[in-house]
Amino acid sequence: MEITDPRQLNTDVEEEAHDVNSEDSDISHEYDVTSKCNQRDDYLEMQFQHGAENNIIVQYMRSKMGVENILSQEVLSQRWNRRKSMLKPLTAFELLDFLRLSEDQLKIFFTGSYQFSQALSYLAELLDEQNNLSIQYVKSAPNIIKAKVKSKHKNSKVYRIYIDYISNGTDYNSIQRYCCDCPNGNRKVGCCSYVAAIIYYLSYGRYLSKILRPPG
Numbered sequence: 454m455e456i457t458d459p460r461q462l463n464t465d466v467e468e469e470a471h472d473v474n475s476e477d478s479d480i481s482h483e484y485d486v487t488s489k490c491n492q493r494d495d496y497l498e499m500q501f502q503h504g505a506e507n508n509i510i511v512q513y514m515r516s517k518m519g520v521e522n523i524l525s526q527e528v529l530s531q532r533w534n535r536r537k538s539m540l541k542p543l544t545a546f547e548l549l550d551f552l553r554l555s556e557d558q559l560k561i562f563f564t565g566s567y568q569f570s571q572a573l574s575y576l577a578e579l580l581d582e583q584n585n586l587s588i589q590y591v592k593s594a595p596n597i598i599k600a601k602v603k604s605k606h607k608n609s610k611v612y613r614i615y616i617d618y619i620s621n622g623t624d625y626n627s628i629q630r631y632c633c634d635c636p637n638g639n640r641k642v643g644c645c646s647y648v649a650a651i652i653y654y655l656s657y658g659r660y661l662s663k664i665l666r667p668p669g
Contacts, residue, residue, distance in 0.1 A: 510561050517642045524597075524617055524630035525639050533593050534613055534634075540589035540601060543651075545659040547590070548598065552622035554656040562625035562652070564643040572649035573665075576658060578605050579650060588651065596620055602647050604635070612638070612647055628652065 528534060541547075554562070560569050579587050579602060590600040597617045604610035617630040631652075632638055637645040644652070658664050 506557065506561070510564055513561055514564055514642050520641055522630070522632055522639045522641055524615055525632035528615055528632060533599065533615070536593075538591045538593075538599070540591045540599075543586050543588040543590045543600065543654075548655060550620040551618060551655040552624070552627045553660065554625060556657065558625050559653060559657055562628065563649055568643055568646070568649055569653075571646045572653040573658075575605055575646040575650040576654055576664065579603070580664065586654065598651075600651055602650075605646075614638070614647055614651060616648065616651065 556569070559572075560566055563569050563572065581587065588600055588602055590598055593599040593615065594617075596619065597615055600614045600616075601611050602614065604612060612633055612635045614633045615631060616628065619627040619629065622628070631644055631648045633645050633647050635645050635647055638648070654664075
């Protein structure tokens with residue numbers, strides 16, 4: 454009968470345990486490297502997407518530079534603000550020929566995420582607890598909307614907004630002209646927050662199950 458030295462058994466067990474731990478360590482290291490590579494790839498893809506979106510925004514802004522706001526001139530020359538017309542509440546079931554946009558398309562039209570968040574913030578001011586809008590509108594022309602909204606900063610003040618659009622359009626270029634008689638309403642690049650709020654609602658917000666109010 455062969456007798457085995459107990460010390461040799463301990464040594465063999467320790468070496469085997471070391472081999473197993475080394476193998477586990479290699480697997481763990483390989484997992485960490487793979488995970489970090491995946492995170493890096495996700496980050497680079499996100500940066501590429503943001504870069505591509507920013508390039509589109511810059512190109513869109515350049516296309517609008519030097520373009521006159523002829524709708525505001527038309528409003529004055531046609532005296533649309535002086536016309537007495539029956540306005541009605543703007544609901545989710547009105548103006549169904551208005552183009553439908555994605556969140557990314559809206560961010561391009563608004564020239565960035567800031568104006569997108571401002572549109573949502575201003576829209577929240579125009580919603581009651583049941584998500585009903587306090588916006589009155591009428592069509593001043595076949596594809597021109599006239600709307601009235603209360604000022605976010607002064608309840609007694611009402612602003613008039615005009616939006617000219619292509620019926621059943623397919624992208625943000627179908628919104629051709631817009632103006633508002635608020636202090637920033639005649640911007641040539643981007644738009645004021647009141648115009649943004651209405652476009653956000655008509656093209657995107659009303660198709661959501663619920664319009665989330667911004668915190669604060």
